[in-house]
Amino acid sequence: MEKEPHTCERTGMSPYVSVVSQPSAVTRLDCERKNGHRGAVVWLTGLPGSGKSTIAQTTEKILYDLGFQTVTLDGDNIRLGLCADLGFSEVDRNENVRRVVETAKLFLDRGFIVIVALVSPVRQSREKIKQVISPDDFLEIYCNCPLEVCEQRDPKGHYARANLGQISNFTGVSSQYEEPLQPALLLNTNMQEAGESARQLIKLVSEKCAVSVVSR
Template sequence: MVSTNVTRQDSAVSRLDRERLQRHRGAVLWLTGLSGAGKSTLANAVEARLHALGCRTFLLDGDNVRSGLCGDLGFSLADRHENIRRVGEAARLFLDAGVIVLCAFISPLKEDRQRARALAPDGDFVEIYCKSPLAVCERRDVKGLYRRARAGEIADFTGITSPYEEPDNPELVLDTARRSVDECADAVVARLVAQGTVPVSLQTA
């Protein structure tokens, strides 16, 4: 649905102006994977490293967003679509501000992730698949969500009663069951340096 009777307003300060001031480019880092795959843990580790390098960052986490911006949504298919649509739009705003925004969401459906990708210019959307077997995710489940889902107490739970569609061509696939958080964070930062989002000069400053 598109709002009517609105006119987009351009800013006197462009994204490029903001990026020049902060000495790095903006980007959307989209971490996807099953509950318990380590998305939030990895996103926090990456953000801490980028912050230490002097990068402007912001982390959009699934639970945090659902407690505010998307607090009115449930977990039906329609609500899942709307949840990721809102997050994608929020990520686009951060990107325009020149920020490296980290989005840690199960985002189980390919079409929703593709819609979020389409909002960013080519090369600015980095899909990171946190790949972990379901059994490992269940063992890590300190909240007991998988147990409750298997007991029928939680409906539409991804990986149990609702599908997870693996990414076809993500920029990064990280085996979070076998690789440490530090190793995975190293891989993400290295990707950002390789693609020019984070200049090498920041690492050596």
């Protein structure tokens, strides 16, 4: 049976309009050889306030200074632009993650090291992300920090508002966070500075994306 044409419900695209993937004249391997390293998606997950954004920014700057092609997709920045039309219902959260994954794939295809800082609280959802990206290209990084420490930090005041009932479906308060079972790296962010966490992450990424692996 012929595959049914792709349909985009959000844009109202006609079900009779076929969307066909267009190949690039420049392959991912071409980009990786020019960059001098492999691409990868480094996915930082953890409770709000666990240090994901700070670690992502520190890691990106050091990797950039070392000559790596990097880009950071931060949850807040994504919400201000690409996903500004989404709320925090389960459906909208899933769509938010889906868009981030597809964006990460585009950068990965150009040989970038893509650092994603996103709560992404559902374990099954993160497993799906790994399969979509490819297990060989995906590094799940768990920024582990006790809830009470995250609440004390509360840099954006979200926990305070969530505890007052002003924010619904807030992870850690009215919505559950499911810890990774086997992350590529566990960072105990309540016990070490962001710089130390970044150094551990950079070591892992450097080994994963070493120049010697580009010839694969």
